[in-house]
Amino acid sequence: MENPVVEVKNLEIGYDKTVVLKDISFSVEPGEIFVILGGSGCGKSTLLKHIIGLYNPFKGEILIYGESIVKADENEKRRMMKSFGVTYQGGALFGSLTVGENISLVLEEHTNHSKDEIDKIVDEKLSLVDMDKFRNYMPSEISGGMRKRAGIARAMALDPKLLFFDEPSAGLDPITSAELDRLILDLSKKSGATMVIVTHELDSIFTVADRVIMLDSNSKTMVAEGKPQTLLENPPIPRVKEFLTRSGLKRKHYCD
Amino acid sequence: MTGRRKRALIHLADATLKFGKDCTDLLSFTGELADCLYHAVKNPKKIRWRETLYYMDMCGSDALPIVGAICFLMGLILGFQTAVQMAKYGGDIYTADLVAYSITKELGALMVAMIATGRAGSAFAAEIGTMKVSEEIDAMATMGFVPFRFLVVPKIIAMVTVIPILTVFGDIAGIFGGFIVGTLKLGIPAITYFNRTIEVLTAMAFVQGIVKSAVFALIIGCVGCMRGFQSSCDAQGVGRSATSAVVTSIFMVVIADAVLTFLFTSLGY
Numbered sequence A: 001m002e003n004p005v006v007e008v009k010n011l012e013i014g015y016d017k018t019v020v021l022k023d024i025s026f027s028v029e030p031g032e033i034f035v036i037l038g039g040s041g042c043g044k045s046t047l048l049k050h051i052i053g054l055y056n057p058f059k060g061e062i063l064i065y066g067e068s069i070v071k072a073d074e075n076e077k078r079r080m081m082k083s084f085g086v087t088y089q090g091g092a093l094f095g096s097l098t099v100g101e102n103i104s105l106v107l108e109e110h111t112n113h114s115k116d117e118i119d120k121i122v123d124e125k126l127s128l129v130d131m132d133k134f135r136n137y138m139p140s141e142i143s144g145g146m147r148k149r150a151g152i153a154r155a156m157a158l159d160p161k162l163l164f165f166d167e168p169s170a171g172l173d174p175i176t177s178a179e180l181d182r183l184i185l186d187l188s189k190k191s192g193a194t195m196v197i198v199t200h201e202l203d204s205i206f207t208v209a210d211r212v213i214m215l216d217s218n219s220k221t222m223v224a225e226g227k228p229q230t231l232l233e234n235p236p237i238p239r240v241k242e243f244l245t246r247s248g249l250k251r252k253h254y255c256d
Numbered sequence B: 001m002t003g004r005r006k007r008a009l010i011h012l013a014d015a016t017l018k019f020g021k022d023c024t025d026l027l028s029f030t031g032e033l034a035d036c037l038y039h040a041v042k043n044p045k046k047i048r049w050r051e052t053l054y055y056m057d058m059c060g061s062d063a064l065p066i067v068g069a070i071c072f073l074m075g076l077i078l079g080f081q082t083a084v085q086m087a088k089y090g091g092d093i094y095t096a097d098l099v100a101y102s103i104t105k106e107l108g109a110l111m112v113a114m115i116a117t118g119r120a121g122s123a124f125a126a127e128i129g130t131m132k133v134s135e136e137i138d139a140m141a142t143m144g145f146v147p148f149r150f151l152v153v154p155k156i157i158a159m160v161t162v163i164p165i166l167t168v169f170g171d172i173a174g175i176f177g178g179f180i181v182g183t184l185k186l187g188i189p190a191i192t193y194f195n196r197t198i199e200v201l202t203a204m205a206f207v208q209g210i211v212k213s214a215v216f217a218l219i220i221g222c223v224g225c226m227r228g229f230q231s232s233c234d235a236q237g238v239g240r241s242a243t244s245a246v247v248t249s250i251f252m253v254v255i256a257d258a259v260l261t262f263l264f265t266s267l268g269y
Ligand SMILES: Nc1ncnc2c1ncn2[C@@H]1O[C@H](COP(=O)(O)OP(=O)(O)O)[C@@H](O)[C@H]1O
Pocket: A015, A020, A038, A039, A040, A041, A042, A043, A044, A045, A046, A047, B233
């Protein structure tokens, strides 16, 4: 088996002195769509931000491509961060730049491409997420779903082999959110990139996930790990089943 | 000790500690800024010139009317107050001296700094705070950018170049305010007032005001940005950080003014 892309070992994380999550261990294999699932406020975004190196954990180890992001210094961290893409809950586009400039900025800063080449890549990335018509719009002029898609395009600018998504479909209507799921699945097929997706919505995971872990705010740790179908058929604790069946998805996808 | 005195003392201690922490925070912030500026100077192509120009526009040309109006009125008020006192001794013409000196050495720079605090300082804090809320700062970091280079350096460059220029305008407007009082109220001939002003005003008085204003600009820019980065990630947090940017800036500016005035006077200017 190939080495895991992301490896998390005995992680304990939180803010100041309050522990949000503890005893988190998992690994993400190459090419996998890996979903981190859990109710609102259980620490999914917190976990993601620790994995991508924005915060330091209290305890434990995080390896990305076998390299520790916990022990890395500022410069090493920046270099490691360039090797993956992140899309944030609200897109996090830079408000003072147009959609196109948001993407070209990354290329201008980190590559030696000429202006024309950058132009071409921007167009290509935007059409990948079906946003080519909005290249010259400001982020404030497009809808939330479009912002997320533009955020995905920006995260893909450097063709990373590893992508992180924070709640890609939260706050979107069911159709847009289904489109976004399809887009992510599409991207993963096309690029073969490994994807780590954080979500509290079940629609997305059941359609796109290879493997799932579930976090729980009561026990402050992960309560389940495995393929979505396996978890549904053999939930380790009742709460997992409750969470997974609550949305009516079971009926829609597996019992028809 | 009575309860009230005790509480007052605790308040004082609290405030002192907070001020101490602000000072050390500001120092470490300035240290990081110095590092970034050093890199920027070594590699000017990497400076975000577009943003820098935007902030020059915002802090400079957009503030011109209000700076003109306030400094003019300041000169006018100062002229009136002086004229009343000087009239007792029949020294009307000294109004020109007092207005010229107070405006160039002190009030021009101070008024421009107050305006810049309200306009730019609070805007910087709110802008960076909002970017924190919308995770733009996080996004910047994970894209391998140094947020300082993108968010702080352009603002500081803009402030430090534009505020001294505004101060020159403010000085001229203020002296003109005194001139209006001198000629219209006191009936001093325009040419006499003008000549007197030129005669008494030394280059060093001007320079002193300009140096002060550059220092103020640095303080206002740094405090604004620092408060933005310290903002908590919610709407109220952004509001608080903007308020505190203004309060801290004014406080630090006044302290810096005291120190600089002391320095300049002890150097004999
Ligand atoms: N910046 C922060 N400072 C302190 N506590 C935070 C911060 N962000 C989140 N938290 C706390 O951490 C917990 C998990 O938050 P979060 O990771 O955002 O949840 P999720 O993304 O799963 O909805 C919450 O209880 C929240 O109050």
